[in-house]
Amino acid sequence: MAQVTLDRVRKTYPNGHEAVQPCTVEIPDGELVVLVGPSGCGKSTLLRMIAGLEDITEGSLSIGPDVVNHKDPADRNIAMVFQNYALYPHMTVAKNMGYGLKNRGASKAEIDQKVAEAARILNLGDYLDRRPSQLSGGQRQRVAMGRAIVRDPELFLFDEPLSNLDAKLRNQMRIEIRALQQRLGVTSVYVTHDQVEAMTMADRIIVLNGGRVEQIGTPSEIYERPASTFVAGFMGAPPMNLMQARVLNGAVQLDGTTKLTLAPPAVATDTVLVGFRPEDVRLGGDGSAVLEVAIVEELGAHRLLHGTLGGQSFSISVGKDETAQVGPQPITLPQDRVHFFHPERGTRL
Amino acid sequence: MKRAGFTTVWLPVALLLPQLLIIAIFFYWPAAWAVQSSFYLQDPFGFGSTFVGFENYTDLLQNVEYAKVARFTVIYTVLVTFFSLALALLLAVKADAVIRGAKTYRTLLMWVYAIAPPVAGFLGLMFFDQRNGPLTEMFQFFGWDFRLGADFNSTATAMVIVAVWKQIPVNFIFFLSGLQSIPKSVREAALIDNRSATGRFWDVTFPLLAPTAFFLLIINITYSLFDTFGIVDTLVRSEPGNNPVTLVYKVFVDGFRGNDLGGSSAQSVILMILVLVLTIFQFRLIERRIHYT
Numbered sequence: 001m002a003q004v005t006l007d008r009v010r011k012t013y014p015n016g017h018e019a020v021q022p023c024t025v026e027i028p029d030g031e032l033v034v035l036v037g038p039s040g041c042g043k044s045t046l047l048r049m050i051a052g053l054e055d056i057t058e059g060s061l062s063i064g065p066d067v068v069n070h071k072d073p074a075d076r077n078i079a080m081v082f083q084n085y086a087l088y089p090h091m092t093v094a095k096n097m098g099y100g101l102k103n104r105g106a107s108k109a110e111i112d113q114k115v116a117e118a119a120r121i122l123n124l125g126d127y128l129d130r131r132p133s134q135l136s137g138g139q140r141q142r143v144a145m146g147r148a149i150v151r152d153p154e155l156f157l158f159d160e161p162l163s164n165l166d167a168k169l170r171n172q173m174r175i176e177i178r179a180l181q182q183r184l185g186v187t188s189v190y191v192t193h194d195q196v197e198a199m200t201m202a203d204r205i206i207v208l209n210g211g212r213v214e215q216i217g218t219p220s221e222i223y224e225r226p227a228s229t230f231v232a233g234f235m236g237a238p239p240m241n242l243m244q245a246r247v248l249n250g251a252v253q254l255d256g257t258t259k260l261t262l263a264p265p266a267v268a269t270d271t272v273l274v275g276f277r278p279e280d281v282r283l284g285g286d287g288s289a290v291l292e293v294a295i296v297e298e299l300g301a302h303r304l305l306h307g308t309l310g311g312q313s314f315s316i317s318v319g320k321d322e323t324a325q326v327g328p329q330p331i332t333l334p335q336d337r338v339h340f341f342h343p344e345r346g347t348r349l
Numbered sequence: 350m351k352r353a354g355f356t357t358v359w360l361p362v363a364l365l366l367p368q369l370l371i372i373a374i375f376f377y378w379p380a381a382w383a384v385q386s387s388f389y390l391q392d393p394f395g396f397g398s399t400f401v402g403f404e405n406y407t408d409l410l411q412n413v414e415y416a417k418v419a420r421f422t423v424i425y426t427v428l429v430t431f432f433s434l435a436l437a438l439l440l441a442v443k444a445d446a447v448i449r450g451a452k453t454y455r456t457l458l459m460w461v462y463a464i465a466p467p468v469a470g471f472l473g474l475m476f477f478d479q480r481n482g483p484l485t486e487m488f489q490f491f492g493w494d495f496r497l498g499a500d501f502n503s504t505a506t507a508m509v510i511v512a513v514w515k516q517i518p519v520n521f522i523f524f525l526s527g528l529q530s531i532p533k534s535v536r537e538a539a540l541i542d543n544r545s546a547t548g549r550f551w552d553v554t555f556p557l558l559a560p561t562a563f564f565l566l567i568i569n570i571t572y573s574l575f576d577t578f579g580i581v582d583t584l585v586r587s588e589p590g591n592n593p594v595t596l597v598y599k600v601f602v603d604g605f606r607g608n609d610l611g612g613s614s615a616q617s618v619i620l621m622i623l624v625l626v627l628t629i630f631q632f633r634l635i636e637r638r639i640h641y642t
Contacts, residue, residue, distance in 0.1 A: 051537075051541065052540075052541075053537050053540065072540075072544050073537075073540045073541045074540065074541060074542065074543060074544035075544060078541065079541065080537075080538070080541055082534040082537070082538060083534070084532065084534055086532065086534035086535045086537065086538040087535075087538075088535060088538070088539070088553055089535075089557065090556040090557060090559075099542050099543070099552070100541070100542035100543070103542060103543040103544070103545070103548060147538075147542075
């Protein structure tokens with residue numbers, strides 16, 4: 001088990017492209033940290049630098065007390081689960097799991113015992129003599145997990161491990177991975193582009209955008225107090241509603257017709273971005289805000305109403321018991337659940 | 350899957366006919382003729398032939414010279430196959446490590462493949478020239494009195510070197526594409542599991558190359574046995590005398606120089622059986638070959 005420290009870690013490619021801007025993060029022992037962001041945001045590059053599969057251009061990376069910048073991947077005492085599992089196709093499940101141990105000079109008895117233990121945890125006991133090609137996607141995923149846990153690493157690295165599974169299996173594996181990680185108490189870094197995975201699995205989330213860390217925080221911090229419009233739009237489905245508004249005489253005037261009697265942020269700008277989470281908005285009200293509903297999306301547990309508010313697109317989420325129909329609907333914008341962002345920089349005000 | 354079909358039977362027949370004719374005229378007919386004439390003893394001047402049954406075959410099996418050529422052919426095949434595969438694999442692994450230069454590297458190595466075997470033989474002749482061949486000089490520098498065309502071992506060495514040189518590009522291309530088709534993440538997983546590069550090669554890379562390597566093994570055996578005729582012919586300068594020759598070359602020498610068509614045909618039939626055995630072996634193993642998907 002180990003604490004992982006990234007100190008101004010940066011990645012620049014020979015062609016000048018800066019894949020990861022200087023990034024400083026401390027991952028406490030036993031925590032599961034999720035790196036999340038759209039494709040090309042540098043999350044995989046960051047993970048691969050921690051694994052030692054990519055060189056670190058600048059900065060220092062420590063796993064435990066040691067700086068590991070120039071250590072071989074095999075010497076970092078890590079285990080990685082790849083997106084396509086990266087199992088050795090010519091080896092049996094047992095050999096796949098034991099290969100790393102064998103190369104560290106473990107005795108045959110020790111390997112057998114650890115592989116059997118991992119197989120028991122992951123319900124792979126019946127498949128130890130099969131080859132990866134004879135397994136289903138979910139089973140391969142388990143073998144990849146098994147290969148990681150038999151090594152007893154200080155650090156688990158997950159590179160979008162669930163994105164090749166179907167939705168149902170993905171939800172199940174998500175819970176299993178999280179439970180396993182908590183039971184073993186191994187520090188983990190988990191890369192995903194799926195905000196649901198990030199929210200549900202993480203102790204802490206690091207949101208990346210264009211090689212830059214947008215925000216680091218617990219899932220609720222990220223959700224409740226997004227540091228930027230990017231985070232507000234990326235985390236949460238449907239994303240937070242963001243609207244242009246003007247600050248006039250100590251009140252906020254949404255572009256279009258709707259006027260709000262909200263206390264404006266104490267910043268010297270005359271325009272501001274106002275954000276509301278779709279589930280914070282209530283149906284019904286005094287008619288000061290009217291949502292022009294265009295589409296009703298039925299999700300079973302709740303419904304999504306998509307439309308426009310004062311000419312700007314706006315979505316709200318309502319409970320399944322509330323009536324929802326296309327057309328103008330009065331809504332109530334909650335005064336205490338409002339987010340303000342800088343109109344140009346997009347930072348939280 | 351969608352199946353397309355012909356409406357009449359004549360169109361497919363007409364389309365297949367040219368190919369079938371070529372196979373019949375250039376392969377089956379000569380083969381049948383060789384089988385037939387292997388049972389006859391031909392008059393050297395072409396005035397007729399006598400049926401001798403299996404005498405041509407029994408003569409061959411008792412012939413010391415034939416046994417010697419067969420033994421040489423086996424050694425030659427083993428050496429050429431081994432070295433052309435091993436060197437090509439080494440080059441491919443090194444080229445694969447530097448993907449950036451691989452394209453240039455590949456093109457340069459492919460050029461050799463475009464050289465016709467007799468031309469390769471001629472180039473070999475220049476390299477091994479008695480008076481100013483660079484390789485001859487190198488061997489002499491190390492104290493070996495190298496004599497191409499006069500000394501059995503010298504000629505044999507030259508034959509192996511030229512044949513290997515000629516075959517490396519083909520093997521290289523197959524090995525390189527084989528290496529490049531190994532998923533990157535599998536190699537990275539190995540990088541995390543094993544710190545030794547040699548260990549990773551033998552434990553992960555080589556087994557994944559095995560299907561390619563096996564295919565190439567068969568191709569190379571066939572090449573060494575049959576396709577090196579031009580190289581052998583140039584290097585021994587049509588004077589087999591004291592020089593090593595392969596079985597295929599002996600068929601040619603005995604049949605067209607020695608005018609022993611019956612004996613030569615018997616040799617051809619033996620070679621045909623050899624090819625047949627190789628082919629069956631190949632198909633059996635390829636069928637059982639593991640597909641890594």
